[in-house]
Amino acid sequence: MKEETNSRSKWSKGGRPIKNDPAKNCVMVRFSDQEYAKFLSMYEESGVYAKSIFVKARVFNESFRVIKTDEGTLKYVAKLTQLHAQFRAVGVNYNQVVKQLKSNFSEQKALALLYKLEKITLELVTTQQKIIALCEEFKQRFF
Template identity: 40%
Template sequence: MQTINKNKGGRKIKSDPKKYRHVFRLTESENQRLLALFASSGITNKASFLVSMLLDRQVKTVKVDVAALQYHATLTKLFNQFRAVGVNYNQIVKLCNQYFSEDKAKRSISILEEYTKDLSKLCYYIIKLSKEFEDKYLNTNS
């Protein structure tokens, strides 16, 4: 005779179920402090966070500096724009040399050089502002 193993469904039985419960009360200020620690820990489950804190497990906290993220994103966009300007610059110089007479190409390239000088000044100003920002906000040595 063949035995049929029927699955009744439901939740799988855990090998080490959590069956002990502890309750404690906090004041308003203690609760705010606990919630701030919980938020900075990055753990999504409050019970796991409390167990970690009580049993001396290490809890890693991550602080995200929104200003630094915005700074990095803006600098990345700016870098991409500079790269695009460089590509366009090369294409224009090639086209000037290819399709214009020598005098007209020289005039066009000299105008382009003036714009490049302005762009260079702007680049210098951006670098100066970036260094000031890094010194003021991103250096953790101070």
């Protein structure tokens, strides 16, 4: 009769891979209501996804980081990301418009339309500079 591990690895065709050192020992801890409330607040501040991992880290003196999220900052970053996507779309459209002007209009008409496009582009650059200034102000204020 062959060993169980050899036959198991030989005939197993699927499932989770077998761990070399599985965590099979369990330790139970009881807290009072006050201790448990403190434990939960520390656990939530840590940002760790599982209580058992949090407890292991505390027992073995591993450091942990507290991650705090600011709702205003999250909204700001989301809006900034949307704005960046819109700028990229404008850039793509800009290239398409210039190609169409070159191929479909006379040189004089294309130059007149390009002049209008240039004015609008300068307004867009001014807006972008304001956005960069606001980002720098935000960075100075919060970081």
